[in-house]
Amino acid sequence: MDEPLYDISRVNPRIILDIKYATADNFVGKPIYTCAKAYLRKSVALKLDRVQQKLEKKGLGLKIWDAYRPFYVQQLLWGIVPDERYVADPKKGSVHNRGAAVDLTLVDAQGCELAMPTAFDDFTKKAHLDYEDLPEEVLSNRKLLVAVMVAEGFTPLATEWWHYNDSAAEAYPLSSTTFEELAAQDPS
8 A cells, every 4th residue: 555645734723833853852962853743654644544533523732843864863873772672673663654543632622732651752661652650630631542542443553652654554565765855745
């Protein structure tokens, strides 16, 4: 299956973007993306749109921290954190490289992040989905995020509460398309 990569903002502009790897606010400490866009395979983007619509009925929404990731970035991240619990080995490729993974959180109607177990890219057990030594509000928020994502066909990653793979992720090819090439193609 080789669907084009779509800018999620064109599918649903109400989904907030805070693309961490386009800023210095990430575990690398410097920008490694050349743009602050979130690209996903078309069917994945449509599923995420449905999640956003369901959340809006509850006065909530989504904020995306990462989506499609060019292969060269995967190599860079692996060079810094060669631990498959948190970064996919470039020899196998990442679901992010397929445009079928998204890192996100919940926000309220004003766009403020809800309380969650950790910040993005926290490589501790506190970020694991089975970590329970947390305030009830945090547990409830995490449970809600899991529920709405799973209901639309996403699978959570056990070691990162914010990471979700599309259930059909392996059907998509790995991609090394750059953000500049995606901007020039703009399939929307």
